[in-house]
Amino acid sequence: MDFNNKVYFTIPIQGNWKILISQTTVSTLFVMAVLITLAIIVRMKLKSFKETPETTFQNVIELLVDTIQNFIKGTLGEKYTSVALGGWYFGVIVIIWTMNMSGLLGFRNATADIITTAAFGLSTFFILHYMWLKHKKFRYFKEYFEPIVVFFPMNVVSEISVPISLSFRLFGNILGGLILMGLIYSFPFYLKIGIPAALHAYFDVFSGSIQAFIFTVLSISFIRNKLPD
Secondary structure, X not given: OOOOOOEEEEEEEEOOEEEEEEHHHHHHHHHHHHHHHHHHHHHHHHHHOOOOOOOHHHHHHHHHHHHHHHHHHHHHOOOOOOXXXXXXXXXXXXXXXXXXXXXXXXXXXXXXXXXXXXHHXXXXXXXXXXXXXXXXXXXXXXXXXXXXXXXXXXXXXXXXXXXXXXXXXHHHHHHHHHHHHHHHHOOOHHHOOOHHHHHHHHHHHHHHHHHHHHHHHHHHHHHHHOOOO
């Protein structure tokens, strides 16, 4: 059994540079197409939204947006909550959740590729340091040398570990489920009747939803821990 990310074909660019079109690429493009289509539909529907919701569609959209915005406000506090930050992490949890669900349609989960999860981890890393520098200014640099100067290397390593831990946690959980599903599908047909459906419900739906939520919670918590009270 091969659990590697298969490359379908390559697009040469110049010299040794080339673009690899892999299972992750196809899965990511599929998820992007779905979410962009949904975003366009929502944007078109916004024109008909009322101050008091009159449709189920408007109720669902407002519930989703308000839930993540209120969660961020409850974690960061109103002082540090912004529409941009709420919008960003709303997008993050939706795209991670959709990538995790794509296995139900036979796609390889894009989050089972460390490159994908590393991109999400780095996004939190840059937001964290931007917020830290913005609100602490000169103290941002000073805290690298606290409680004493010799702790500087350990403080740097501690900061670098944030995107690494975030990306590997998500990557490991999703890849683990992918490997187990591959093992189950390798069994003779009479040994896997009904089993794949139950495992997809756990690994893709339950675990996939939990991992999307945990990634977002940890990201926001890391940011909050760096901000003044």
